[in-house]
Amino acid sequence: xAGSYQRSERVASGLAPALAVSGVALEPVTVExxxxxxxxxxxxxxxxxxxSALAMRRLGPLCQGWAKAGVSCTAVFEDPLEVALRVAxxxxxxxxxxxxxxxxxxxxxxxxxxxxSAFLIDRGDRIIASVTGWDQAAIELLIRRAxxxxxxxxxxxxxxxxxxxPGCSSKAALDPAVAAAMAARPDEDEMEEMFERGWTDGLPxxxxxxxxxxxxxxxxxxxxxLGPVPPAMGEATLERLAACAVLAGCRPAYFPxxxxxxxxxxxxxFNVHGQAVTTQPAGQLIVVNGPVRHxxxxxxxxxxxxxxxxxxxxxxxxxxxxxxxxxxGMPGALDRSTLGHMGKIGFCIAEDEEVSPWTPLHVERGYxxxxxxxxxxxxxxxxxxxxxxxxxxxxLAYILAWAAASAWSTxxxxxxEPSVFIICPEHAEMFRxxxxxxxxLREYMFDAVxxxxxxxxRGETTPYVHLSDPDTEVYKxxxxxEIILIVAGGEAGRYSAVLGPCTGMxxxxxxxxxxxx
Amino acid sequence: xxAYVSPFDDRVRPEQPLAQRPAELRGLRVxxxxxxKNRGAEFLDRIESSLQSAGANTTRExxxxxxxPAALDLIDHITNISDAVVEALAD
Numbered sequence: 001x002a003g004s005y006q007r008s009e010r011v012a013s014g015l016a017p018a019l020a021v022s023g024v025a026l027e028p029v030t031v032e033x034x035x036x037x038x039x040x041x042x043x044x045x046x047x048x049x050x051x052s053a054l055a056m057r058r059l060g061p062l063c064q065g066w067a068k069a070g071v072s073c074t075a076v077f078e079d080p081l082e083v084a085l086r087v088a089x090x091x092x093x094x095x096x097x098x099x100x101x102x103x104x105x106x107x108x109x110x111x112x113x114x115x116x117s118a119f120l121i122d123r124g125d126r127i128i129a130s131v132t133g134w135d136q137a138a139i140e141l142l143i144r145r146a147x148x149x150x151x152x153x154x155x156x157x158x159x160x161x162x163x164x165x166p167g168c169s170s171k172a173a174l175d176p177a178v179a180a181a182m183a184a185r186p187d188e189d190e191m192e193e194m195f196e197r198g199w200t201d202g203l204p205x206x207x208x209x210x211x212x213x214x215x216x217x218x219x220x221x222x223x224x225x226l227g228p229v230p231p232a233m234g235e236a237t238l239e240r241l242a243a244c245a246v247l248a249g250c251r252p253a254y255f256p257x258x259x260x261x262x263x264x265x266x267x268x269x270f271n272v273h274g275q276a277v278t279t280q281p282a283g284q285l286i287v288v289n290g291p292v293r294h295x296x297x298x299x300x301x302x303x304x305x306x307x308x309x310x311x312x313x314x315x316x317x318x319x320x321x322x323x324x325x326x327x328x329g330m331p332g333a334l335d336r337s338t339l340g341h342m343g344k345i346g347f348c349i350a351e352d353e354e355v356s357p358w359t360p361l362h363v364e365r366g367y368x369x370x371x372x373x374x375x376x377x378x379x380x381x382x383x384x385x386x387x388x389x390x391x392x393x394x395x396l397a398y399i400l401a402w403a404a405a406s407a408w409s410t411x412x413x414x415x416x417e418p419s420v421f422i423i424c425p426e427h428a429e430m431f432r433x434x435x436x437x438x439x440x441l442r443e444y445m446f447d448a449v450x451x452x453x454x455x456x457x458r459g460e461t462t463p464y465v466h467l468s469d470p471d472t473e474v475y476k477x478x479x480x481x482e483i484i485l486i487v488a489g490g491e492a493g494r495y496s497a498v499l500g501p502c503t504g505m506x507x508x509x510x511x512x513x514x515x516x517x
Numbered sequence: 518x519x520a521y522v523s524p525f526d527d528r529v530r531p532e533q534p535l536a537q538r539p540a541e542l543r544g545l546r547v548x549x550x551x552x553x554k555n556r557g558a559e560f561l562d563r564i565e566s567s568l569q570s571a572g573a574n575t576t577r578e579x580x581x582x583x584x585x586p587a588a589l590d591l592i593d594h595i596t597n598i599s600d601a602v603v604e605a606l607a608d
Contacts, residue, residue: 213522
C-alpha cells in the first residue's frame with residue numbers, strides 16, 4: 001500500500017471527500033450511493049495513462065462479481081464521459097464509470113498526484129485503504145480488506161507481470177500549460193476514431209467537433225428537445241441532431257431542413273419506431289418542397305435519386321444517423337431489417353416543381369406554394385420503370401401503374417399504404433401535353449391495375465383476397481389516394497420509378513414546415 | 518484532445534429487476550397479450566389451453582398494432598388484472 005500526497009483535510013482525517021462527477025445514470029453519483037451495498041472501490045484513471053489501462057484490464061472483469069457481494073467498483077475518469085465510456089469498454093471494465101471535468105476537483109480533493117489510484121471506502125465514508133500506481137500485492141490486500149468489510153470472499157486478479165508499475169501524473173496535479181500541451185495529439189487519425197466510437201453508418205463521417213456543432217446549430221438552442229428517438233428512446237436534443245448533421249456532412253444551411261425532417265419523423269403518426277426495427281427494408285423518404293430547395297442547392301433534376309448532390313445526400317443521411325445513433329436503430333442491433341436498402345443510408349429528394357405540370361406535393365397536403373416543407377414517407381427501394389414508346393397518356397399511365405403490380409409482394413393486393421411514383425420530366429410532359437391533371441392520372445392508374453381474386457390466390461396473399469369471391473376483381477391499391485405522384489429527374493430520358501410501401505406499420509405520411517432562420 | 522459532441526444519449530435508465538416468477542400456475546391470473554402479429558392468436562390459443570389445464574385463470578388482451586408500443590392505458594389495465602403476462606411477439 002502506498003501513501004498519497006494529502007491535500008484535502010477530509011482525506012487527511014481518513015474520510016472520503018464528496019464526488020463531483022457525472023455518470024450515465026440519471027441519478028447523481030455520491031459516496032453514499034456507491035457504498036450502499038457495503039463498501040466501494042474508487043479507481044481514479046485517465047485515458048492517456050498506460051498504467052490506468054493496465055489496472056482497468058486487471059480489475060475490470062472482477063467488478064461485477066464484487067458488486068454482487070456488496071462492493072461497488074467505480075472508474076473515476078479525468079476525461080469526458082464519452083471518452084471514459086469508450087476506454088472502459090475497450091478495457092473490459094464491468095464496474096461503474098464516472099467522469100470529472102477540468103480542473104478535476106474530485107481528484108484534487110482525494111489528494112491525487114498520480115493515476116491509477118485506488119481507494120476503498122466503507123459505509124461510514126471512511127477511507128480504509130488506498131493504492132497508488134499498479135501494485136499487485138497492495139491491490140490484493142485492498143480487496144481482502146473489502147472482503148472483510150462485507151464478510152464475503154472476493155476474487156483477486158491473477159498475478160501477472162508487471163507486478164508493480166508506476167502511474168502517470170493526475171491531471172489535477174498538472175500545470176495547466178503542460179496539460180494543454182499533452183492534450184494536443186496531432187498524430188491521431190480522427191476519422192478512424194469516429195469508427196472506434198461507433199459514430200458512423202459504416203461510411204466515413206465528419207468529426208462533430210464542438211466548433212462544427214456550434215456552427216450547425218447557429219441560433220438554435222442545443223438543449224431544445226424534439227423528443228425521444230425510437231427504438232432506444234435516446235433524446236433528440238438539437239445539439240445531438242446537429243452532431244448527426246455534422247457527421248453526415250451537412251452544411252449549416254441544411255440544418256433547418258434536417259430539423260424539419262426529424263420533427264416529422266418523430267411524429268407518432270409516422271411510426272418511425274416500427275420502421276426502425278422491422279425486418280422489412282423500409283427506409284424513410286424525405287421529399288423537400290418549396291423555396292428552400294433552391295436556397296440550399298438541392299438537385300431535383302438529373303440523377304435526383306442518385307449520387308452527386310451534397311444537400312440531397314447529407315440531409316437524408318443526417319436523419320438516418322439520428323435514428324441509428326441517437327435512437328439506437330443500427331442494423332444488426334435494434335434494426336432487424338432482413339436486407340435493408342441503400343436508401344437507409346439516406347433518402348432525400350427535392351420535387352421539380354418548376355417542371356411539374358401539377359400541384360406540388362406540399363400544396364396537395366395543405367401548405368402554400370411559397371412555404372418550404374419536408375414530407376416523410378416510409379418506402380421500399382426504387383424500382384425503375386422504362387417507357388420510351390408509349391404514344392398516349394393512357395398507355396403510359398398503364399405501363400407506370402402495372403410496374404407496381406408486384407410492389408410489396410406479387411399477390412399482395414390491395415395495398416393500403418402509399419406507393420410513391422417519381423415521374424420523370426419526359427413522362428410528365430406527355431401528361432401535360434394532353435391536359436391530364438394529377439388526379440386524373442392517379443385515378444387512371446388505380447383503375448388500370450386489377451385482377452380476379454382467383455388469379456391472386458397462389459402463395460402469400462391478403463385476407464381480402466381470401467375472403468373475396470374468386471371472380472371478384474381486386475385492385476392493386478385500396479384507393480387512388482395510395483398513389484403518390486412526384487416529378488423529378490433529368491430532362492432527357494424516359495425512366496420513372498416506383499417506391500413500394502412500408503406496410504403493416506400504421507405509418508402515415510407526415511409533413512413539417514422548414515423553419516426559416 | 519479534441520472535444521466532440523456525441524450523437525448518443527449516453528444516459529441509461531436504471532435496470533428494472535425481473536418480477537418474481539410465480540411458484541405455480543393454479544389460481545394465477547394470466548393475461549395473454551395478442552400483439553396482432555400474423556398467427557400470433559393461434560399460438561396464444563395453444564398456450565391458453567395449456568394454462569387453463571394447469572388451473573390458471575386466463576384473459577385475452579390485444580394491442581392496437583404490432584408495430585407500435587402498447588398504449589400505457591393497456592399496460593396499466595393488464596398490470597391491474599394480472600399476476601403474469603404471456604406476449605406472443607412475432608410470427
